[in-house]
Amino acid sequence: MKKKIVSVVMGSDSDLAVMDEAIKILQEFKIGFEVIITSAHRSPRRTSLYAQRASNRGIEVIIAGAGHSAHLAGVIASHTTLPVIGVPIDSSPLSGIDALFSTVQMPAGIPVAAMAVGKSGARNAAIFSAQILCAAHPEIKKEIDAYRKKLARKLAEKSKVLEKQYS
Amino acid sequence: MKKKIVSVVMGSDSDLAVMDEAIKILQEFKIGFEVIITSAHRSPRRTSLYAQRASNRGIEVIIAGAGHSAHLAGVIASHTTLPVIGVPIDSSPLSGIDALFSTVQMPAGIPVAAMAVGKSGARNAAIFSAQILCAAHPEIKKEIDAYRKKLARKLAEKSKVLEKQYS
Amino acid sequence: MKKKIVSVVMGSDSDLAVMDEAIKILQEFKIGFEVIITSAHRSPRRTSLYAQRASNRGIEVIIAGAGHSAHLAGVIASHTTLPVIGVPIDSSPLSGIDALFSTVQMPAGIPVAAMAVGKSGARNAAIFSAQILCAAHPEIKKEIDAYRKKLARKLAEKSKVLEKQYS
Amino acid sequence: MKKKIVSVVMGSDSDLAVMDEAIKILQEFKIGFEVIITSAHRSPRRTSLYAQRASNRGIEVIIAGAGHSAHLAGVIASHTTLPVIGVPIDSSPLSGIDALFSTVQMPAGIPVAAMAVGKSGARNAAIFSAQILCAAHPEIKKEIDAYRKKLARKLAEKSKVLEKQYS
């Protein structure tokens, strides 16, 4: 079993549909990870303890997804110096712009790395965690390179089909 | 000296220019209050402890002002069942819409009472705290009534001047 | 039968689907409440009378939900010094941002406590009313505490399921 | 002295700088008007009475300017069937988008004619009131036609200067 070095947290189980995009990338990249639900608001002590202990438990990067006034990533970041990546989730009637501003507009001193709203952001959070982990886990570099090549290759293949269709 | 029953907190001393509007109302209404700086992000433990102990220290309402991704009111609300009133402050280039969404869009379970962005919101936060306190401190009701009358009277006086000018 | 101390008002019966979230919390917390439809625009006299008499009828907190240029909470607040909690409802093509600004951006003098847009906001309005009522109705404190514990417990249970699934 | 048929109301004397644009047009068009301060929130009874009596006092069109969650025009419209023209004023940190949504997004049943935010809107409110009044006061038609011609002529003159400069 792989050592868990990425922690994927979300504020509610209803966020799983979005955060699953991060999970699938971590699995594809063979990075050990855990998945946890904890809320900045409904379980603040649990969240503080989680954040304070993450580093000692061997976690190296945290990915936090939340909707509405998404404080989860910011609260975790305030309790640890591990890199925290925030995924704004579009679960309110405001289409995620509330979660985006709450995640990205951190005041000076305590940074959160914000990704795009929703599934693209979740997937990129996992890829960005891999890019950070490369320094200490050089084997991950190969996975990223392979993934990038796959992206470019797939795109070229799809282009070829289209190019033919309209030539 | 008056017993302190309202706690005015802000995330940074640069927020004082805005939060002073709340302070002036509390003074006018003769409500005992304290003023504290604590940040959801830069001093999270201090903020948690503050919130957890506020009720025992005799605080009955909390007014929290913050800018950017304004988590202060939400974090405090997660640690106490006292009513928490949030004042979004326009201290980032986004004119306070970031602070507004971060304050008002709280997920279900842990409410924050959001006021308008900036000075109007700060003043209203103090008035709203007075309206809450009336239940247990009936003498405050008189202050609110007097304030409302003054508002209406001043407005009528200013109108009279204008009405004459254009008649 | 419980004495009615919270009044839930809405601008239209089509708002009931959202405001029902508030009703369910008030029932769960065993707080006596009434439900009324009145519109700031379509029945202004009815709304003024309602607001002016609410306190004498024993109402202690008002929860007002409305969509579009949501003036209901503001109009009620102008006729009473009871705490008024506003719930912006996403019933126009603008996804509730119109109702949010109309509810939260109250000018200095007459506060409304704004909640999040839609169902989360409605639920929080009821919880916030409970937090206000605690001062005069200490038995409600237990309900809030129980509710918070339930929130945290459920979340921990759901987390456990997820943690296992990915371990 | 001219009979006052347009009523210019504003929520605060600080709105006069903007609403003065409406006043100047009414003077230029020789339309009798009054100027009044009354607030939807700080003087609700005064505002209701004002709106209910306006028609009987001979007022034919109402121009209402307000900032923040600008309810003034909407509240007046709910108490009269006179045409009400709303001018959103940019007096909050949100640059008037709050006042715009509060003014224009009226729910079905009680219309307000919204103008642009700020000075352009105030000037247009007066011109639009003139366009409405034409039906019963045909002499105003000449003023509008003259004004439009002046607008077009001035523009052509300024263009000529510029055209020469760059030819």
Add this chain to the structure above:
Amino acid sequence: MKKKIVSVVMGSDSDLAVMDEAIKILQEFKIGFEVIITSAHRSPRRTSLYAQRASNRGIEVIIAGAGHSAHLAGVIASHTTLPVIGVPIDSSPLSGIDALFSTVQMPAGIPVAAMAVGKSGARNAAIFSAQILCAAHPEIKKEIDAYRKKLARKLAEKSKVLEKQYS
């Protein structure tokens, strides 16, 4: 057959679903009206001619609905001094905020009376046209008063049902 005094124009036949709300009110109020499709962009000459001749054809108020960068109301207003009421339609991915800004933010000189985005706005456009027409057509006043009473009565009836249900 009734004399046509209101002209309902729209930029595309796909706007009819929204503008039908205006048509139904005009029918209910027994106001003679016509319905026309003309586009500021796709048929500019037709639109100019339409606007220039409307007054001579006996039209007294124009209601113009359009989506996207909704120029229809503004272009018509530039060619006539009849009151022009604009209905922003949510037909683009931006949910009608584009049509709202294009309709309401008219520069000083040529006013358009903007209504809310979508169906509420269409209905209010017809009601507002009725409020304008009252001056010259006093029989319409009765229709508006009856409509307002019906609105208030329906609302009170619906409230009664709800009040009982929760008492």
Add this chain to the structure above:
Amino acid sequence: MKKKIVSVVMGSDSDLAVMDEAIKILQEFKIGFEVIITSAHRSPRRTSLYAQRASNRGIEVIIAGAGHSAHLAGVIASHTTLPVIGVPIDSSPLSGIDALFSTVQMPAGIPVAAMAVGKSGARNAAIFSAQILCAAHPEIKKEIDAYRKKLARKLAEKSKVLEKQYS
């Protein structure tokens, strides 16, 4: 076979549903075109090479559609002096406003001609490319003129149906 002078590029095959509106116009106008998938982010070298070589391959106008932080048009524009037309696509939860700002807010020096978000924008991109191409390919002018006439005629026909229905 027609010489390909317009190049339609998109960032992903999922953008085809929108970009197909451009393709249909180019076919209707009998303008030779190619369709290519290339991404500013997932295949940057391919995109640079594509842009650098487009002119030499005989391409005269480029239409680039992309969603999210839509950099495709901007990146291509930085590598060529051919006119680049950008179509923002609404493929993220933010409804295309992200793609619109990313496409239109180009810094001074390297222009992109931005169209409306989504299908209207795609269609207009093709029409605008035709308007540009007229200078060197006068036969296209006839197609545009015919298309415009068709637009106006269809609109007049639909209006006639509606006018009758309500007369």
Add this chain to the structure above:
Amino acid sequence: MKKKIVSVVMGSDSDLAVMDEAIKILQEFKIGFEVIITSAHRSPRRTSLYAQRASNRGIEVIIAGAGHSAHLAGVIASHTTLPVIGVPIDSSPLSGIDALFSTVQMPAGIPVAAMAVGKSGARNAAIFSAQILCAAHPEIKKEIDAYRKKLARKLAEKSKVLEKQYS
């Protein structure tokens, strides 16, 4: 004297401060141009005639700058098949987002090429007009290439200064 092939139009002489950025580029690129003031709203006939005759007068590209609900570019585009480039100007309290939406969100059929809000957009409008004109005026290509080189060279020089300062 150079033949005028670009027409720079603006809705008001107050737009000149912004549109001057376009003028300076046209001068630098030695492209013959004219400068005209005409308004979609205040001088509609003048604007229609201007647009209808532009092509016959030898104009090949039109650059139109306007603020508020910026209809100028759209109205011109409806009367000509010349390429029309729109520059949204930030002259209202809404910071130009109103002008941006009014310019860029053109409905299908009549395209406008939108540039960024304000001075960057004005400069790019001139550069884009040059890129269009290249097809028929190959001598302009050299100017664009020289301009691009200058941009890149200046940037590299400024970078060198900074690089040294921090090495």
Add this chain to the structure above:
Amino acid sequence: MKKKIVSVVMGSDSDLAVMDEAIKILQEFKIGFEVIITSAHRSPRRTSLYAQRASNRGIEVIIAGAGHSAHLAGVIASHTTLPVIGVPIDSSPLSGIDALFSTVQMPAGIPVAAMAVGKSGARNAAIFSAQILCAAHPEIKKEIDAYRKKLARKLAEKSKVLEKQYS
């Protein structure tokens, strides 16, 4: 002299006023860094080469600041697998919301870590780079811890002053 492991890039020398906040933190943390100007649009080849070579030159984290449709961070990220941190700069009339969306809304596959708009974001970019670098450069951890303590201490000191003033 310290080995340069962080590269601070910006799109224009006018961005230096904002990016200087990042530079000051890097100096305070004793992290070797370089400062470079390169533009995604005005010097695309320079930018591609810069990004492709950064890793080989020993750079471990890239901080990229840009305004308008801020493509710089995204373009760099497409050419390297080093972590790229984006700082949206408020240099256009849209107050940086354009730069924010352009930076944060990256499509799935190529992540950029977005910070807040403006100076807070620049400072946090440097702190976040330090948090990433900790893994390979453990001495930086001490700097971050000291910085965080200083933040909390300063805040407590300022609070003490305020608390006294109002006690």
